[in-house]
Amino acid sequence: MLRPQNFELIKFSTKKCLMVNYKSIKLSPGLYFVSTPIGTARDITLRALDILASVDVLAAEDTRTLKKLLEIHGIQLKNRTLISYHDYNGIKIRPKILDYLEQGKSIAYASEAGTPLIADPGFSLLSEVINLGKNVTSAPGPCALIAALTIGGLSTDKFYFEGFLPNNKNQRELKLRNLNRYSGTMVFYESPKRLIDTLEMAVEIFGEKRLGVVCREITKKFEDAKRGNLKELSDFYRNHKVKGEIVILIDGVKDAAGGLDLDRTKIETHLKEALRSMSVKDSAETVSIALNLPRRDVYQLALQIKNSSD
Numbered sequence: 001m002l003r004p005q006n007f008e009l010i011k012f013s014t015k016k017c018l019m020v021n022y023k024s025i026k027l028s029p030g031l032y033f034v035s036t037p038i039g040t041a042r043d044i045t046l047r048a049l050d051i052l053a054s055v056d057v058l059a060a061e062d063t064r065t066l067k068k069l070l071e072i073h074g075i076q077l078k079n080r081t082l083i084s085y086h087d088y089n090g091i092k093i094r095p096k097i098l099d100y101l102e103q104g105k106s107i108a109y110a111s112e113a114g115t116p117l118i119a120d121p122g123f124s125l126l127s128e129v130i131n132l133g134k135n136v137t138s139a140p141g142p143c144a145l146i147a148a149l150t151i152g153g154l155s156t157d158k159f160y161f162e163g164f165l166p167n168n169k170n171q172r173e174l175k176l177r178n179l180n181r182y183s184g185t186m187v188f189y190e191s192p193k194r195l196i197d198t199l200e201m202a203v204e205i206f207g208e209k210r211l212g213v214v215c216r217e218i219t220k221k222f223e224d225a226k227r228g229n230l231k232e233l234s235d236f237y238r239n240h241k242v243k244g245e246i247v248i249l250i251d252g253v254k255d256a257a258g259g260l261d262l263d264r265t266k267i268e269t270h271l272k273e274a275l276r277s278m279s280v281k282d283s284a285e286t287v288s289i290a291l292n293l294p295r296r297d298v299y300q301l302a303l304q305i306k307n308s309s310d
Contacts, residue, residue, distance in 0.1 A: 022049035022075065027106040030135030031097075033122060034108050035115040036065075038142045038245070039219035041072045048139040049073055056105040059083040059097060061121055062112040069110075085109065087121050094125055101134045115143040119163040119189055144218055145187055148247035151225050152213040155252070158184030160289060165190070165198065171277075172198070176205045178270055181291040183252040190246045199234040202250060206230060211251040217244040253292075267291060271302050280306050 032051050037043040052058065053075045060066035063084045070077060081100075085093045100107055111120035129136050149156050160182055165172045179186055190198055195214070202212065208231035216224045222244065226233060230250070267287065274283035284299035291298075 021046055022053045022073065025050050025054045027051065027054050028135060029101065029104045029106055030137060031101065031125070031129050032106065032108045033116045033126075033136070033138045034110045035139060035141030035143065036069060036110045036113055037219070038113045038144050038147065039217065039223075041069060043142050043219055044069070044073070045139060045141045048141055049075065051108050051139050052110075054106070055080070055108040057081045057083065057097075057100050057107040059085045059093075059107060059109045060112075061086045061110070065112050066110055085121065085125070090121065090124055094128060097125065098128060098132060101129065101132065113142075113144075115141065118143055118145060118161075142219070144189070144215075144245065144247050147218045148187065148213070148215040148249060149185065151218070152185075152215060152249040153225075153227055154185045154211065154213060154249050156185065158252070159187055160184055161187045163189055165194075169197075173201060173205070174273060176201060178274065178286050178290040180205055181253050182289060183254070183292045185252055186250040188248045188250075190248050192242050192244065192246060195242065195246055195248075196234070196237050198248065199230060199237060202248075203230045203234050206250060206253075210253075213249040215247040215249070216242060218247065220244070267293070267298070267301065268305060271298070271305055275302065275306060275309075 032055060034048050034051055035045075036048070052070060052073075058066065058077070058080060060082070061084075063082055066082070067077070083093060083097065085097065097107060097109075109116055109122060109125065111117075111122065114120060116122035117126065126136060145161055149159060160179065162175065162179075165175055165188055188198070199212075199214075202210070209229050212228065212230045212233050214226045214233055214237065216222075216226075226236060228236070270287045270290065271283055274286050278286065280299070280302045284295060284302040287293070287302070288295040288298040
């Protein structure tokens with residue numbers, strides 16, 4: 001019987017055989033960002049498995065999670081180096097990873113779940129590798145952001161991804177208020193402990209009738225997507241305790257219109273608030289996105305406000 005070309009047959013001491021769908025390949029030196037499953041272990045691409053099986057060095061946000069993923073898919077670590085790399089040890093570990101790249105090695109980096117850099121570590125590492133002129137590529141795959149948009153039922157033509165909102169209540173409120181006039185779908189990651197507070201704040205800022213979706217445990221056994229207006233969602237979760245990973249989708253405003261002549265006082269209020277903690281450029285970008293306004297015009301207004309305050 002012919003064996004499929006991309007499969008290897010691995011024998012275990014139990015005399016059983018497992019057909020695994022990866023192959024060892026020759027990889028060019030460089031950094032490979034590998035997307036890993038957000039729940040179901042089989043949600044991983046064949047190319048990602050090839051890379052994990054073939055690189056010289058493996059780096060992971062959580063080495064325990066990566067080891068388990070390798071074991072599930074029958075990939076042996078052998079004598080390869082496995083490095084823990086995350087936000088808290090990045091300054092110390094990055095030079096070691098960069099040194100391996102200088103030696104001409106191939107390195108795979110995987111966050112604990114999902115796509116690296118998307119509300120996960122990796123950006124500082126990426127920046128330094130680019131500055132060195134070394135090869136960087138991605139093995140795309142699972143991402144809670146995209147999965148939630150896919151099943152949510154709200155518009156996907158235009159969306160804004162905030163990731164996790166600030167822990168500080170005032171900063172969290174400012175973020176949401178700055179998005180009050182945004183016309184696309186807004187996407188947030190949230191924890192079970194803060195879900196009710198965030199939904200109640202969203203009701204206050206966006207209104208009771210604004211549509212929303214709470215996606216929970218995507219791709220896992222207890223996957224759930226609760227749809228309704230923000231008031232309905234807030235009332236439901238006030239009476240139902242939840243666990244797991246959560247993505248909140250909030251529909252954009254449907255009557256957003258451009259032009260600084262519309263509600264100029266409101267625009268100035270948003271800009272003044274943003275300028276307290278951000279630069280002119282960042283304030284203009286944030287407010288223009290939130291109010292669906294031309295960025296150049298908002299930037300000019302932000303400059304006027306900044307100059308008058310100085």
